[in-house]
Amino acid sequence: MNPILRAISCQVRVRYAETDAMGVAYYANYLTWFEVGRCDLLRQLGSSYRDIEHEDQIYLPVIEAHCRYKSPAHYDDVIEIKTTVTHPSRARIRFDYELARLEDRTVVATGSTLHVATTRDGKICKLPKRLTELFA
């Protein structure tokens, strides 16, 4: 049940759509970038959230999300998302994120999401093999 220590990195460029009247990225969009980070991590580890849903018929809804905003992200900034993953129990998976502006390495935010495995009709179930194998 150890975390996958090697952080997986990917990048997003801040869209104008993601900014707000304060001239910075709106705070809810960081949770969307978290999604980009965790899906990219699964893809880089040879898995895919699409396959988990389509082939395993398992969903991973978020049951808890947390974000600490440290420095604003602006339009057109390239943000590097470092994601790590932990497997705290048979039905749960947790991702931790660090977001930094690529240009000057300033950390803009850190956060985490906790997910539970469910069937299509919402019943809690075991994580699919596809995921637990990553921690073997």
Added chain:
Amino acid sequence: MNPILRAISCQVRVRYAETDAMGVAYYANYLTWFEVGRCDLLRQLGSSYRDIEHEDQIYLPVIEAHCRYKSPAHYDDVIEIKTTVTHPSRARIRFDYELARLEDRTVVATGSTLHVATTRDGKICKLPKRLTELFA
């Protein structure tokens, strides 16, 4: 196949999330407000898009959308959405929108969306009775 001439009105208040770094509402969000307008129209006419999906198992994906932006909408503005609906063919339905700032009646945008009725697996079908009855 005449339009429902009586315009149905509802209101949205511009959220901070919907603004951008220009200090005004981001242009894609107007299409979300169009959705609020057409769903409210159906509800006020005694129907409901939820029922169309859940009970009739029919979907109304957008096949064309158009918007003309006339004056910017700002954070906290209350926008009145006037929606009318037309039934151009057996499988299609069209909504027209006029969005105005409530405070000073300035028109901020006009637009339209064209929808086609489909089954869950994407096959084009007739509009549900629930909808065509509105035009009788």
Added chain:
Amino acid sequence: MNPILRAISCQVRVRYAETDAMGVAYYANYLTWFEVGRCDLLRQLGSSYRDIEHEDQIYLPVIEAHCRYKSPAHYDDVIEIKTTVTHPSRARIRFDYELARLEDRTVVATGSTLHVATTRDGKICKLPKRLTELFA
């Protein structure tokens, strides 16, 4: 520095735009609903975030956000947002949220946001009188 114990309530109806392929509201949108809750609270208490920005030239960026998802929200659900506010220090303000489906009173989520007062150029400053007076 006591919390405003009286919870202020407002409602949002879940938009189709806010749902995702899992058939439920996407998790980042809860943070947008939090925004609706806190802005409505300020308005109901006789203040306004718009005035804080425009007249006091003070911003209240989020420095921390947390959300616990308890039950999914679906398209067209009316969600009641109960918001309370605390004033933990001279420069900070915190909001707590409880979101419940209006129809059956199921709590769908709870959460909080912590904000710091800043000037337009991002320097931390005291909360505007307009806000601290609410706690007097």
Added chain:
Amino acid sequence: MNPILRAISCQVRVRYAETDAMGVAYYANYLTWFEVGRCDLLRQLGSSYRDIEHEDQIYLPVIEAHCRYKSPAHYDDVIEIKTTVTHPSRARIRFDYELARLEDRTVVATGSTLHVATTRDGKICKLPKRLTELFA
């Protein structure tokens, strides 16, 4: 005033956040992808919308947008955005878009946006040299 005929291409991967309860990308998000397309075009041509705003102090708000939806885009699809640009008058610029699923080259949508150059306070002005030079 000729169009830049060479189409500039970039890619987006459909985010879960961008899908809706129909299981496909929500229609308003295509306008956000248009934004990604036109900003990338400017960047590839050696210009940048960020510089237009920051250095030229000129804004390019959208005054008209149109989209024709031809085939649904699904979660995790990679969408190729081909953008061309035309310069119809001294104050206006127009972008045309074709979006195709990378995997099978299916066109998912075509569309356009028309923009007008304005100063920070909303007065219509000439397009910045940075842009008109691209058409020389």
